[in-house]
Amino acid sequence: MIRFLLKRLLIAIPVLWAAITVAFILVRLAPGGPFTDERAYPPHTLEQLQKHYGLDASLPVQYVRYLGGLLRGDLGPSLTQGGRSVQEIITIALPISLELGAWSLLVAIIIGIPAGLASALKPGSALDHATMASALVGICIPPFVLGPLLVLLFSLQLGWVHAAGWNTMSDRILPSITLGIVYAAYIARLARAGLLEVLPQDYIRTAHAKGLHPMRVIAIHALKPGILPVVSFMGPAIAGLISGSFVVETLFHIPGLGRIFVSAAFNRDYTLVLGLVAFYAALVIACNTIVDVLLAILNPRIKLNP
Amino acid sequence: MKIRLSEPAKNVARRFFRNRIARVALAILLILCISAIAAPILSPHAYDHQNLDLGPVPPQRGHWLGTDDLGRDLFTRVLYGGRVSLAVGLAATMVALGIGVTYGTISGYVGGRTDQMMMRIVDALYALPFTVFVIILMVVFGRNILLLFVAIGAVEWLTMARIVRGQVLSLKDQTYIRAARSLGFSHMRIMLRHIIPNMLGPVIVYTTLTIPRVILLESFLSFLGLGVQPPMSSWGLLIRDGARAMESYPWFLIVPGVTLCLALFALNCVGDALRDAMDPRHQLKA
Numbered sequence: 001m002i003r004f005l006l007k008r009l010l011i012a013i014p015v016l017w018a019a020i021t022v023a024f025i026l027v028r029l030a031p032g033g034p035f036t037d038e039r040a041y042p043p044h045t046l047e048q049l050q051k052h053y054g055l056d057a058s059l060p061v062q063y064v065r066y067l068g069g070l071l072r073g074d075l076g077p078s079l080t081q082g083g084r085s086v087q088e089i090i091t092i093a094l095p096i097s098l099e100l101g102a103w104s105l106l107v108a109i110i111i112g113i114p115a116g117l118a119s120a121l122k123p124g125s126a127l128d129h130a131t132m133a134s135a136l137v138g139i140c141i142p143p144f145v146l147g148p149l150l151v152l153l154f155s156l157q158l159g160w161v162h163a164a165g166w167n168t169m170s171d172r173i174l175p176s177i178t179l180g181i182v183y184a185a186y187i188a189r190l191a192r193a194g195l196l197e198v199l200p201q202d203y204i205r206t207a208h209a210k211g212l213h214p215m216r217v218i219a220i221h222a223l224k225p226g227i228l229p230v231v232s233f234m235g236p237a238i239a240g241l242i243s244g245s246f247v248v249e250t251l252f253h254i255p256g257l258g259r260i261f262v263s264a265a266f267n268r269d270y271t272l273v274l275g276l277v278a279f280y281a282a283l284v285i286a287c288n289t290i291v292d293v294l295l296a297i298l299n300p301r302i303k304l305n306p
Numbered sequence: 307m308k309i310r311l312s313e314p315a316k317n318v319a320r321r322f323f324r325n326r327i328a329r330v331a332l333a334i335l336l337i338l339c340i341s342a343i344a345a346p347i348l349s350p351h352a353y354d355h356q357n358l359d360l361g362p363v364p365p366q367r368g369h370w371l372g373t374d375d376l377g378r379d380l381f382t383r384v385l386y387g388g389r390v391s392l393a394v395g396l397a398a399t400m401v402a403l404g405i406g407v408t409y410g411t412i413s414g415y416v417g418g419r420t421d422q423m424m425m426r427i428v429d430a431l432y433a434l435p436f437t438v439f440v441i442i443l444m445v446v447f448g449r450n451i452l453l454l455f456v457a458i459g460a461v462e463w464l465t466m467a468r469i470v471r472g473q474v475l476s477l478k479d480q481t482y483i484r485a486a487r488s489l490g491f492s493h494m495r496i497m498l499r500h501i502i503p504n505m506l507g508p509v510i511v512y513t514t515l516t517i518p519r520v521i522l523l524e525s526f527l528s529f530l531g532l533g534v535q536p537p538m539s540s541w542g543l544l545i546r547d548g549a550r551a552m553e554s555y556p557w558f559l560i561v562p563g564v565t566l567c568l569a570l571f572a573l574n575c576v577g578d579a580l581r582d583a584m585d586p587r588h589q590l591k592a
Contacts, residue, residue, distance in 0.1 A: 011426055015426065015429060136571060136574050136575065137571070139515075139570065139574060140518070140568075140570040140571040140574060142525060142567075144525070144529045144542070144549065145559075145563040145566065145567065148545075148548070148559055149559070152552055152553075152556065152559070156553060232468070232469075232472060235468075236468075243526070246530065247526060247529065247530065251549070285429065
């Protein structure tokens with residue numbers, strides 16, 4: 001296990017490097033810069049700014065400098081956020097996005113797994129049809145349609161919650177549902193499919209035959225291999241939650257990483273974009289590693305080879 | 307010309323059409339596709355024709371889905387939006403399918419070091435948050451539709467490759483594959499004749515999940531202002547405009563929103579029905 005994690009870490013380094021390099025090249029190919037505003041700076045000021053942030057050096061030099069800073073754990077100053085450093089910005093915004101992600105994932109799992117289970121136990125029943133129809137509807141209503149509709153209904157019409165913001169606990173409800181419901185639907189489908197593969201197998205029949213309680217057969221014997229597809233889906237789901245956060249945070253005016261990232265890219269805030277690419281990349285790699293470990297724990301036939 | 311289907315294909319078709327939901331979904335899909343293709347015939351208005359004197363009006367004679375704040379006919383814009391959204395969905399999915407199945411099969415089948423390397427590359431690409439690259443790509447090369455195809459197709463194959471690889475990994479230790487190997491069949495033959503047909507089910511199910519996902523992605527990008535640009539139309543773009551004006555003119559949001567959901571719904575239903583039709587075990591159980 002430790003060897004596996006160490007190896008993964010070793011692999012993560014070139015991956016991160018590649019991600020940052022590609023992002024660096026692409027960001028720099030983009031026309032315009034962080035200081036091309038509606039009101040143009042005087043040439044002298046612009047020169048000073050460029051010099052201050054080291055943007056006057058040649059690109060290879062800047063690239064090497066950036067990587068050097070990264071190795072020392074320095075993501076550099078943001079170019080558009082009033083001299084705050086990229087670390088500062090991430091430190092402030094990250095907890096907000098993590099919280100949103102956690103709530104959404106909770107919504108997804110709490111709804112998805114029981115729904116999939118109920119559905120798989122009685123395939124073809126009215127309950128199964130109802131659940132899968134709901135899942136289908138859930139998949140078919142994207143966050144950017146669901147979000148405004150929820151706002152329209154629950155805040156503009158009924159006035160139960162705020163239309164936007166991230167201050168009170170009730171502000172968490174609509175964004176989490178908006179972001180999480182799609183994943184609940186996917187999880188329900190995947191759990192159902194996984195369980196339907198498992199339930200007709202011989203060892204389940206054996207378990208029933210030796211007189212185990214049906215609940216025990218399902219909870220212990222069937223659920224573990226049955227939710228494997230759900231666990232494998234978690235990797236892409238985390239990546240999806242990240243891009244989902246771009247929409248939801250913009251929609252609900254949540255001051256999280258997603259919204260900051262979108263505006264940073266629009267404003268060509270080079271260091272902020274690169275810092276966030278590096279951060280997101282590290283996050284996705286970490287999550288995928290955890291998913292692999294979980295898969296190996298759930299299914300001993302899968303060996304952990306990194 | 308007479309189309310001749312093999313016996314299993316006929317069975318699949320028969321089982322597919324026996325499913326009432328599948329027939330309805332297919333009909334919705336056909337209507338959406340045909341109306342998107344025939345948009346210039348179906349609508350007397352141009353998608354970008356502004357009528358500022360008219361302003362935003364609710365559904366009425368002459369504009370039976372109403373008009374937007376610039377007086378553009380919403381029905382026309384939804385039709386033309388469908389053209390863009392469906393075209394992107396189809397083209398990008400085919401790109402994703404081709405790359406994903408080839409890549410995943412090779413990776414899973416060969417295994418060992420090759421598999422490791424190939425999956426690390428997928429991980430590396432996964433680790434590049436897609437939206438970053440699309441944002442930057444759109445800025446660098448201008449926001450054109452062709453780029454959208456490539457960018458979306460190049461992202462969506464990753465999950466397909468992973469799913470296929472997972473399937474191959476679990477299939478290749480099964481007895482009948484071992485038997486095929488011990489009979490001395492070539493790897494190519496085992497892959498093409500034994501592995502790929504046996505994972506067709508999951509691949510088709512995922513493809514049906516991919517087409518709507520791709521359409522979603524396009525809408526997502528257009529919603530953020532990074533995809534299709536006005537005065538061109540796409541479902542995502544219309545929803546973006548609709549969400550901004552929903553307080554005063556809810557039909558801006560509801561019309562394109564419902565259309566998009568309907569399209570996604572039809573695609574998903576058709577895919578599901580296809581899966582059930584291909585795997586009779588599912589039907590028996592269901």
